[in-house]
Each structure stands twice: as C-alpha cells, then as structure tokens.
Amino acid sequence: xxxxxxxxxxxxxxxxxxxxxxxxxxxxxxxxxxxxxxxxxxxxxxxxxxxxxxxxxxxxxxxxxxxxxxxxxxxxxxxxxxxxxxxxxxxxxxxxxxxxxxxxxxxxxxxxxxxxxxxxxxxxxxxxxxxxxxxxxxxxxxxxxxxxxxxxxxxxxxxxxxxxxxxxxxxxxxxxxxxxxxxxxxxxxxxxxxxxxxxxxxxxxxxxxxxxxxxxxxxxxxxxxxxxxxxxxxxxxxxxxxxxxxxxxxxxxxxxxxxxxxx
Amino acid sequence: xxxxxxxxxxxxxxxxxxxxxxxxxxxxxxxxxxxxxxxxxxxxxxxxxxxxxxxxxxxxxxxxxxxxxxxxxxxxxxxxxxxxxxxxxxxxxxxxxxxxxxxxxxxxxxxxxxxxxxxxxxxxxxxxxxxxxxxxxxxxxxxxxxxxxxxxxxxxxxxxxxxxxxxxxxxxxxxxxxxxxxxxxxxxxxxxxxxxxxxxxxxxxxxxxxxxxxxxxxxxxxxxxxxxxxxxxxxxxxxxxxxxxxxxxxxxxxxxxxxxx
Numbered sequence: 231x232x233x234x235x236x237x238x239x240x241x242x243x244x245x246x247x248x249x250x251x252x253x254x255x256x257x258x259x260x261x262x263x264x265x266x267x268x269x270x271x272x273x274x275x276x277x278x279x280x281x282x283x284x285x286x287x288x289x290x291x292x293x294x295x296x297x298x299x300x301x302x303x304x305x306x307x308x309x310x311x312x313x314x315x316x317x318x319x320x321x322x323x324x325x326x327x328x329x330x331x332x333x334x335x336x337x338x339x340x341x342x343x344x345x346x347x348x349x350x351x352x353x354x355x356x357x358x359x360x361x362x363x364x365x366x367x368x369x370x371x372x373x374x375x376x377x378x379x380x381x382x383x384x385x386x387x388x389x390x391x392x393x394x395x396x397x398x399x400x401x402x403x404x405x406x407x408x409x410x411x412x413x414x415x416x417x418x419x420x421x422x423x424x425x426x427x428x429x430x431x432x433x434x435x436x437x438x439x440x441x442x443x444x445x446x447x448x449x450x451x452x453x454x455x456x457x458x459x460x461x462x463x464x465x466x467x468x469x470x471x472x473x474x475x476x477x478x479x480x481x482x483x484x485x486x487x488x489x490x491x492x493x
Numbered sequence: 494x495x496x497x498x499x500x501x502x503x504x505x506x507x508x509x510x511x512x513x514x515x516x517x518x519x520x521x522x523x524x525x526x527x528x529x530x531x532x533x534x535x536x537x538x539x540x541x542x543x544x545x546x547x548x549x550x551x552x553x554x555x556x557x558x559x560x561x562x563x564x565x566x567x568x569x570x571x572x573x574x575x576x577x578x579x580x581x582x583x584x585x586x587x588x589x590x591x592x593x594x595x596x597x598x599x600x601x602x603x604x605x606x607x608x609x610x611x612x613x614x615x616x617x618x619x620x621x622x623x624x625x626x627x628x629x630x631x632x633x634x635x636x637x638x639x640x641x642x643x644x645x646x647x648x649x650x651x652x653x654x655x656x657x658x659x660x661x662x663x664x665x666x667x668x669x670x671x672x673x674x675x676x677x678x679x680x681x682x683x684x685x686x687x688x689x690x691x692x693x694x695x696x697x698x699x700x701x702x703x704x705x706x707x708x709x710x711x712x713x714x715x716x717x718x719x720x721x722x723x724x725x726x727x728x729x730x731x732x733x734x735x736x737x738x739x740x741x742x743x744x745x746x747x748x749x750x751x752x753x754x
Contacts, residue, residue: 271677274678278678281695282693289542411527419531433539
C-alpha cells in the first residue's frame with residue numbers, strides 16, 4: 231500500500247485562490263458582454279466630464295492645463311470601483327443560485343474563498359483602467375512617467391480590492407442582488423467625495439470638509455501625481471496607508487460575514 | 494361605463510402598478526433618485542467654482558444651475574427603468590395576458606408611460622425640494638416651478654415612449670438595461686450639466702443640436718432667470734419631437750410583438 235503524501239495547506243489554498251480567479255477569468259471570456267458596463271461606464275464618465283467640465287482648468291488652482299490629465303485617474307479608480315462592486319453582485323448571484331453553499335462545504339478556509347473573489351476583482355480592474363487610459367492618451371492626456379503609471383495601476387488594483395471587500399460584505403449580509411445599488415453607490419460616493427472634480431482649494435465648503443477626511447482623497451492624489459506633475463514619495467505613502475486601512479477594515483467586515491454565512 | 498372611462502381606469506391601474514413596482518425594488522428607484530442626487534451633490538460641490546468662469550450665465554449658485562441637469566438625468570433614467578420593467582413583463586408573460594384581455598393595446602403602453610410620467614413628476618418635486626432646502630431660489634417663483642415640473646413630467650413620458658418601444662421590439666430586459674450607458678452619453682452631450690458655450694468640442698457642437706439641450710434650457714430658465722417664451726417653446730417642441738418619434742417606434746414595435754408573439 232502506498233503512503234499518501236500530505237499536500238501543504240498553503241499549496242491547496244493557493245490552488246483554490248487560483249481556481250476562483252480562473253473562474254472569474256472564464257466568465258470574462260465566455261460572457262464578454264458582462265464586462266462591457268464596467269468598461270463603458272468609466273469611459274463615458276471620462277469623456278462626458280471632460281467635455282462638460284473641461285473649462286474648469288481655466289480657474290486658478292489647477293496644477294495642469296488639461297482636464298484629461300486631471301480626470302483620468304478618477305475614471306480609472308471609478309472603473310476599479312465598478313469592477314469591485316460587480317464582484318459583490320456576482321457573489322450575491324452565487325449565493326442566490328446556491329453556488330456559494332457548495333463552496334462553503336468544501337475544506338477551503340473562508341478567507342481563501344474571499345481572497346479569490348477579491349484578487350479576481352483586482353486583476354479584472356486593470357481592463358477598464360487600461361481602456362480609459364488609452365482613450366485619455368489619444369485625447370492628449372500627459373504621460374505620467376513609468377513610475378507614475380505603475381503607482382496609478384497599483385492604486386487601481388488595490389481600490390478594486392477595497393470595492394470587492396465592500397461588495398462581498400453587502401452580498402454576504404443581504405444575500406441578494408438587490409443590494410447592487412448600495413454596492414455601486416457606496417463606492418461612487420467614496421471615490422467622488424474627494425478631489426475628483428477639482429483641487430481641494432476649489433471645492434465647495436462641505437465637500438472640502440468631507441474630502442479632507444475621506445481617505446480615498448489620498449488614493450486619488452497618489453494616482454494623479456504623475457499625470458499632473460512629478461512623482462514623490464510624500465504623495466504616495468498616504469495613498470498606500472489609506473488603502474491598507476480600508477482593506478483592513480472592509481476586509482475584516484467581509485471576512486466576518488463570510489465566517490457567519492451558513493452557520 | 495363609457496369606453497373612455499374604462500380605458501382611463503386601465504391606464505390608471507397599470508400606471509399605479511408600474512409606480513408600486515419601482516418603489517418596491519431598490520434597483521429600480523436607485524438610478525432614478527439616488528444616483529442623480531448623489532451626482533448633483535458631488536458635481537455642485539466639486540465643480541461649483543465654475544460660476545466664476547467668464548461666460549457663465551449669472552446664477553445665484555451652481556446648485557441652482559444644476560437642478561435642471563439632475564432632473565434631466567432622473568427623467569431619462571425613469572424612461573429607461575420603465576422600459577426595463579415593461580421588458581420584464583414581456584419576459585414573464587404578463588404582457589401576453591394583457592394582450593389577450595379585452596383592453597385596447599395602446600392602453601397597455603400608455604399605462605406604463607403614465608407610471609413613467611408619475612416618476613418624472615416625483616423627480617421634479619424631489620429636486621425642487623432639494624434645491625429649496627439647500628438655498629437655491631426659483632427666480633420666476635411658483636409659475637416657474639410649475640412650468641419646470643410640467644416640462645420634466647412630459648419629457649419623462651416622452652423618453653419613456655422610446656424605452657417602451659425598445660422593450661416591445663426586443664422583449665429583453667438586459668437589452669434595455671444595456672442602454673443605460675447610452676442615456677448618460679446622450680445627456681453628457683447636451684447642455685444639461687454646463688452652459689453649452691463653455692463646453693469642449695465636439696460636445697459643444699453636438700449639444701447645440703441635441704433636443705435634450707432644449708428641454709434642459711426650458712426647465713432651467715424659470716429657475717435661474719425667468720420664464721422665457723422662446724426657451725419654453727423650444728422645450729415643448731423638443732418634447733413633442735421625442736413623443737412623435739417614440740409613438741412611431743412603439744406602434745411599429747407593438748405590431749412586431751403581436752406578429753411574433
């Protein structure tokens with residue numbers, strides 16, 4: 231009789247995460263239409279906001295003369311927000327259809343199931359971000375430099391993870407796709423109540439106050455720095471810190487709901 | 494009971510059903526009220542400095558200017574939501590049951606449009622209330638507010654006609670839902686959110702001819718300056734144009750639906 235070799239837990243966990251990510255990728259390939267809203271919405275916002283509010287750069291206080299450069303990081307982060315929220319909607323659909331129940335009876339730890347969903351959203355968010363960025367460059371947005379570009383993409387991927395944690399938390403809490411507007415509106419509010427449309431000094435009083443305390447303002451500024459000026463560590467670390475805090479908070483909430491589900 | 498009264502009862506019943514459906518489902522009411530309110534707040538706070546730009550029309554505040562844009566966004570999304578709900582009815586076979594009932598076909602579409610118009614009315618009242626609460630003044634007073642409400646309600650019904658036509662033609666809720674981004678595109682290339690003179694090309698030129706610009710100006714003028722006969726007339730003509738377009742599309746789509754079943 232052959233002796234069975236125990237596979238280390240970390241390897242099975244990695245394999246589960248990879249399988250969940252592959253499932254998300256398959257969905258993208260097999261139902262390409264499902265990705266269109268996530269790509270279209272930020273692109274439309276980018277083109278629309280640029281066409282409508284482009285003249286705002288004539289106001290004193292803008293660090294750049296092109297609104298494309300100023301607004302493109304917002305559209306990239308919006309794409310991340312939509313993609314992350316969509317991960318929540320998909321999880322709610324999995325709950326409604328009983329798919330999650332099957333995953334829950336598997337020996338995979340709950341945090342692995344959550345991490346698979348979150349990392350898939352992070353990877354997926356790079357698609358709308360790249361699409362919007364290509365359009366922005368075609369319209370004349372400034373080249374952010376390789377370091378600025380990498381930081382912007384890092385912010386996008388991490389923001390999608392934050393949104394996926396938020397979406398997963400709500401999906402596990404309400405167990406219904408009806409919570410979708412809350413997932414999307416929550417992310418929209420978080421990203422847009424920042425220096426999204428104008429620099430802090432030009433925001434109206436109430437929005438200025440909110441933007442000051444909203445951690446995503448630091449994320450926006452970190453993602454934007456290369457597009458409107460030069461990259462500096464002093465502009466980068468607050469964004470990284472904000473994302474780490476948001477991930478810890480929303481990740482803990484989502485994980486708590488995941489652990490409670492089915493018990 | 495006369496046939497007119499009977500038809501009115503059918504339209505009322507279907508209209509009430511459509512309103513109840515919208516308010517019971519958060520995914521239907523959110524795009525109509527929550528998102529436009531959120532965007533109104535953020536755009537007013539974020540781009541409020543725009544009133545200092547040379548060429549910006551004299552306004553009391555950017556909120557006063559933006560109210561019409563929020564109403565336009567809301568009414569467009571109400572039209573889209575009405576189309577989605579009608580498509581769901583078709584998918585679930587409810588419309589087939591209505592087709593076999595002894596009621597005129599136009600009443601089925603009109604009932605849905607009555608519901609959409611009611612949502613437009615609700616949106617107009619909602620945003621007027623928001624504006625007044627946060628200090629925006631309606632320069633032309635009560636008559637101006639009534640005019641804005643009437644234009645928004647009529648425009649919601651007109652846009653709902655196009656949504657209903659697409660729902661009848663395709664019979665698919667996901668197709669109608671897929672038009673959601675298109676609604677935003679059409680709105681962004683109008684003067685709903687910014688003065689047309691200050692927009693960037695090519696949006697500026699397109700906005701000049703976009704019928705939604707005429708409606709937005711018709712709704713906005715009573716709020717920021719006063720009732721202007723020409724602006725009101727253009728708004729009414731734009732709404733009528735959309736109504737006629739929607740009616741033609743709906744009639745053709747209805748014939749198609751009855752033919753294919």
